[in-house]
Amino acid sequence: MIKEIKVKTALSPSQLPGLDYALNPYRGCGHACIYCYAPSVIHWDKGKWGDAIEAKVNLPRILSKELRIKKKGIVGLGTVTDPYQPAEKKYEITRRCLELLLMHDFPVCIQTKSSLVLRDMDLLKRFSNIEVGITLTTLDDSVREKMEPGASSVQERLRTLEELGKNGINTWVFLGPVMPYITEDEALVDAIAAVKPKYVLVDRLRLKEGVWDCVTAFIREFDLQLLPEYDRIFLKGEGYYAEVFERMIRRCEEKKLRCEVNKIG
Numbered sequence: 001m002i003k004e005i006k007v008k009t010a011l012s013p014s015q016l017p018g019l020d021y022a023l024n025p026y027r028g029c030g031h032a033c034i035y036c037y038a039p040s041v042i043h044w045d046k047g048k049w050g051d052a053i054e055a056k057v058n059l060p061r062i063l064s065k066e067l068r069i070k071k072k073g074i075v076g077l078g079t080v081t082d083p084y085q086p087a088e089k090k091y092e093i094t095r096r097c098l099e100l101l102l103m104h105d106f107p108v109c110i111q112t113k114s115s116l117v118l119r120d121m122d123l124l125k126r127f128s129n130i131e132v133g134i135t136l137t138t139l140d141d142s143v144r145e146k147m148e149p150g151a152s153s154v155q156e157r158l159r160t161l162e163e164l165g166k167n168g169i170n171t172w173v174f175l176g177p178v179m180p181y182i183t184e185d186e187a188l189v190d191a192i193a194a195v196k197p198k199y200v201l202v203d204r205l206r207l208k209e210g211v212w213d214c215v216t217a218f219i220r221e222f223d224l225q226l227l228p229e230y231d232r233i234f235l236k237g238e239g240y241y242a243e244v245f246e247r248m249i250r251r252c253e254e255k256k257l258r259c260e261v262n263k264i265g
C-alpha cells in the first residue's frame with residue numbers, strides 16, 4: 001500500500017562521511033530486506049516493513065526552493081531508504097529531484113539495489129559530479145530472493161553496474177551486509193571486479209533494534225544449522241569478520257580493485 005504524504009523539508013544534513021546532505025524520496029521500502037535497520041532509524045510504526053510505503057509527493061517542489069538558497073554540497077540520494085524502490089516506477093519523485101539537482105549542478109551520490117536507476121541514464125550522464133553505488137550481498141539469486149525480495153536480481157544489478165560504467169558514470173559497490181556463511185567472499189568479489197566499479201565498500205551485519213529477530217527468523221528457515229554460528233558471532237562476540245574481510249581485501253587487491261571496510265556506526 002502506498003500512501004502519498006507531504007513534507008516540509010527536503011534536504012537534511014547528512015551524518016555520513018563524504019556527504020553534505022541526505023535526500024530520501026520515500027519512507028518505508030518495498031525491497032523489504034530481512035536485515036534492514038531503516039525502521040529503527042526512522043522510528044517506523046506503520047506495520048510490517050515492506051508492506052506500507054509513504055511517497056513524499058511534494059518533495060521536488062520543496063527541494064526546488066531549498067536548492068535556490070542552500071550552499072552547494074554533495075547530496076546522498078537514498079541514505080535511509082532506496083530511491084529506486086518499486087514505488088519510484090510510478091511516482092518518479094527521485095527522477096524529478098535529479099532534474100532539479102542537475103539544474104543547480106549539485107554533486108550527487110546514489111545508492112540502490114535496483115536496475116530502475118538505468119531509466120534515468122539521460123540525466124545521470126549530464127551531471128558534472130555523480131556516482132552510483134549498487135549493493136550486493138550474494139551471487140545466488142535464490143538466496144537474494146529470500147533476503148531482498150523486492151529488489152532487482154543479482155544479474156540485473158551486475159548489468160546495471162556494467163551499463164553505468166559504459167556510459168561514463170562512476171560506480172561503486174556496497175558489499176554488505178556480509179551475512180556470515182551466506183555471502184560468498186572471493187567469488188562475489190570476482191563477479192564485482194568483472195564489471196569494474198571504482199571501489200568496493202564492505203560492511204558487516206549491523207544488529208540495530210529489531211534486526212536480530214528478523215535475521216534469526218530468516219536463518220531458521222534458510223538453514224537451521226547456521227543458527228548456533230550466528231549466536232556465536234553476534235551474541236557471544238566471537239570472531240568472524242576480521243578473517244573474511246581480510247580475504248575479501250586480498251582478493252580485491254589481486255583484481256586491482258580498491259576496497260575499504262565500512263567503519264561507520
Ligand code: SF4
Nearest residue numbers: 029031032033036081
Ligand atoms: S533496500 Fe535498503 S532501505 Fe530498502 S529494505 Fe533494503 S536495506 Fe532497507
